[in-house]
Amino acid sequence: MAPSLDTIFAALSDPTRRAILTMLLEDDMAVTDVAEPFEMSLAAISKHLVILANAGLIAQEKRGRVKWCKLQPDALREASVWMQGFGQFEAINLDAFERFLETELAPADLPGPDEEPGEEASGR
Amino acid sequence: MAPSLDTIFAALSDPTRRAILTMLLEDDMAVTDVAEPFEMSLAAISKHLVILANAGLIAQEKRGRVKWCKLQPDALREASVWMQGFGQFEAINLDAFERFLETELAPADLPGPDEEPGEEASGR
DNA sequence: TCCATGTTCAACCGAAGGGTTGAGAATGCC
DNA sequence: GGCATTCTCAACCCTTCGGTTGAACATGGA
Secondary structure (H helix, E strand, O other), rough: OOHHHHHHHHHHOOOHHHHHHHHHHHHEEEEHHHOOOOOOOOOHHHHHHHHHHHHHOEEEEEEOOOOEEEOOHHHHHHHHHHHOOOOOOOOOOOOHHHHHHHHHHHOOEEEOOOOOOEEOOOOO | OOHHHHHHHHHOOOOHHHHHHHHHOOOEEEHHHHHHHOOOOOHHHHHHHHHHOOOOEEEEEEEEOOOEEEEHHHHHHHHHHHHHHHHOOOOOOOHHHHHHHHHOOOOOOOOOOOOOHHHOOOOO
């Protein structure tokens, strides 16, 4: 099913899920490894991954016992296009981009400055 | 309070609220006028507007009896920047930065694509 | 075969979301 | 003042969400 904006934005509204996406930005990961930095059960992370997959934000491929999660930016692009419809942003300013980089490149603490779910993402 | 990505994306995840934003793209509107095309109570729309305002997506200004709603694209910009990170970078690297700059410097064509507000108005 | 590993399923729980209705607070108009 | 208009508040209802735990399924390795 083609993911709707509803499901995409809803998926993005949870800090844990955004953190997962950020982690996947670096590399594909197995479910267990995705769950490791978070202080919640594996089942909970598994549910989050299903939500992300339903939104089309990630793809999951099973190889052997292990299910690999891979970022799939197309859905994000769709949402981004919707936003561009609000012509008010003539251009994205650099301040905003810097804030983005701070958020996303911060060493390994996945949660942005905004929130704090898990702890350190031990590098894979 | 600075609206978080949580609240911004959550606000965007509802079709009624996105439709409202689209309507406000054309013009500022009073609460009653915002509610008019929808098949739900005024109170429900009022709640939606509070959520949009808390997310920083709209501003509300009371003049006389009437409360005017105005689009406020800053929050959208913040969310958009977050998403651009995934849309443009396969992995974070400096090439990505260059591509970002290309986007950033692209001429602001669009006064806003004319879309019809009614599309997904009465969800359910 | 038996066991450990990786992941999901099922049932449950409390909190939040989206809607309703009815009452109530401001404000503008006569 | 009296009344209509505009909007929010409060209480409620039902569903969804995010989490838990324990069991089950699937696979790989000894």
